[in-house]
Amino acid sequence: VITNAGGAGVLAADACAEAGLTLNPPSPELADDLLAALPAGASAGNPVDATAAVTEDALHTCLERLAGHPAVDAVLVALVPTAVAAATGDDLVRAVTRGPGRRAKPVMVVRLEQDLPVTLLPVADGEAIPSYAEPQAAARALAHAARRAAWLARPVGTVPDPDDIDTSRAQALADDFLAQRPDGGWLDPRACAELLSCYGIPQQPWAWAEAEDDAVRAAERLRGTDGRVVLKAHWPGLVHKSLQHAVHLDLRDEAQVRTAFQDLRARFEGLMTGVVVQPLAPRGTELFAGVVQDGVFGPLVVFGLGGTATEVLADHAARLAPLTGQDVHDLITAPRCAPLLFGTQGGGPVDLEGLEQVLHKLSRMAMDLPQLAEADFNPVLATPGEVTVLDARIRLLPRRPQDPYLRRLR
Incomplete structure (x- = not known):
């Protein structure tokens, strides 16, 4: 993040962090390069505070150095109108649009005075750079782009x-x-x-039984190593058997299987078409x-x-x-x-x-x-x-x- 006003830079940095983006400080070498181009009083952290005294040429130089550095994946430029720029005639937006529209790294602009939520800033090569009225919107767009790039880079x-x-x-x-x-x-x-x-x-393993004796025979055949089976009622459209108490668990002998079948048949008479028998x-x-x-x-x-x-x-x-x-x-x-x-x-x-x-x-x-x-x-x-x-x-x-x-x- 680079800005001509400290407050706008903090807002943009916070928005990026909330969107899940990582803001690492520039390396010492990159920080020295930035400070060499910026006016006195500037700071080369993240955000980079270029101060209100920054000129169009200085901002353009810093932007190109950031966009061309291998440790930087994207650049967000947060700009506010200042009396200094108005007095000197510096157009800080032109510092962004002077470069190519298609850089190796994405560049976005935030202009807090902008009326529309998002606009496109024309660039000389026929491309355009997106400009947002709110740093949150710019950060969200950048985060979406980062996730898509990561998705495209994954093996298919x-x-x-x-x-x-x-x-x-x-x-x-x-x-x-x-x-x-x-x-x-x-x-x-x-x-x-x-x-x-x-x-x-x-x-x-399972068996279908429509009669009590069939359920008993199926249970004898399907008993697991511990001898226990399960009975599950069924009828068309049945959802959530357990919530309707249509399942009997931990049945250990013939008597329990018969009792379970009789209970299911009595409670769901007219609905139940049969039971599924399974080992526990x-x-x-x-x-x-x-x-x-x-x-x-x-x-x-x-x-x-x-x-x-x-x-x-x-x-x-x-x-x-x-x-x-x-x-x-x-x-x-x-x-x-x-x-x-x-x-x-x-x-x-x-x-x-x-x-x-x-x-x-x-x-x-x-x-x-x-x-x-x-x-x-x-x-x-x-x-x-x-x-x-x-x-x-x-x-x-x-x-x-x-x-x-x-x-x-x-």
């Missing part, structure tokens, strides 16, 4: 092509469902499980992975903290499908819960490779099936040994494929 990454995917079977499943339900809707647990299996997405899952980190459709950008893959509080905490990140390896890395590290995945309080990291595979395959599903309106995998249980989807909800709607060329332009 590649989209993997998993070999354990049955796209034709998945498309046939979607077509059959929409042939029976032209307006679309939510898949039942059996269809959800089949669609996940088309993409090799690991699932907790081990302890782990509960995550969320899903797909939502954006009207402009198309399918977005969402990832974050799962469990019953996922909507309350809203600790999620989203990226456009198809996901590259870099996108998946960003998704995993962006949520606030990310440290849980890399080992905390003496625990080891979860199966990160398995988690990456789930996200890549979910992304592939979103790209293969334009009918995929919404997908919620919650919870996705992550442990050091594996990543498993415990529950999935998928909604299909009749849709046309998006134009991939238009999508790349966004």
Whole structure:
């Protein structure tokens, strides 16, 4: 930041700091070069206070030295009208516009007396330099430009092509469902499980039961090493099973399974179409992975903290499908819960490779099936040994494929 008035420089520096920009002081060598061109009383910190006595030539010299220095990424020039400049005829704005419009580093101007929020100052080479009425607006614009430059500089990454995917079977499943339900809707647990299996997405073992005896037999077959199972009620449109008390956990024997089934059937009579029986899952980190459709950008893959509080905490990140390896890395590290995945309080990291595979395959599903309106995998249980989807909800709607060329332009 360089200014002809100390107060304006402080305002501009504060605005830059609030926008997340870093203001490092000039190196001793650069500071000496600046002071050599400036009038007595100037200071070469950050902001550089050129004082009200600065001339057009001196300001132009300092601007060129700042813009050309390798340690400087951008220059913000904060100017206020002064009696000294009016008396000498110096035009400090011309000190900025005398140079080329396209410099190696971006240059912005703040003129506190300016009427319009932002204008363009014409430069001799036909380019223009933006001029803002408020330092906050200039700092925000510069911060956006810095973030975009950092984004453009990042490696693009590649989209993997998993070999354990049955796209034709998945498309046939979607077509059959929409042939029976032209307006679309939510898949039942059996269809959800089949669609996940088309993409090799690991699932907790499960069985569907519509009768009490079927639930008992399924529980006997699926009991884990500790002998405990879970019963989850289902009916079309069911959301938030736990909040509706539609889940029974930690069932250890036949009597408890029968009691749980009878309770669910009694409380949800007329609604419940059956139950899902699963072995009780081990302890782990509960995550969320899903797909939502954006009207402009198309399918977005969402990832974050799962469990019953996922909507309350809203600790999620989203990226456009198809996901590259870099996108998946960003998704995993962006949520606030990310440290849980890399080992905390003496625990080891979860199966990160398995988690990456789930996200890549979910992304592939979103790209293969334009009918995929919404997908919620919650919870996705992550442990050091594996990543498993415990529950999935998928909604299909009749849709046309998006134009991939238009999508790349966004």
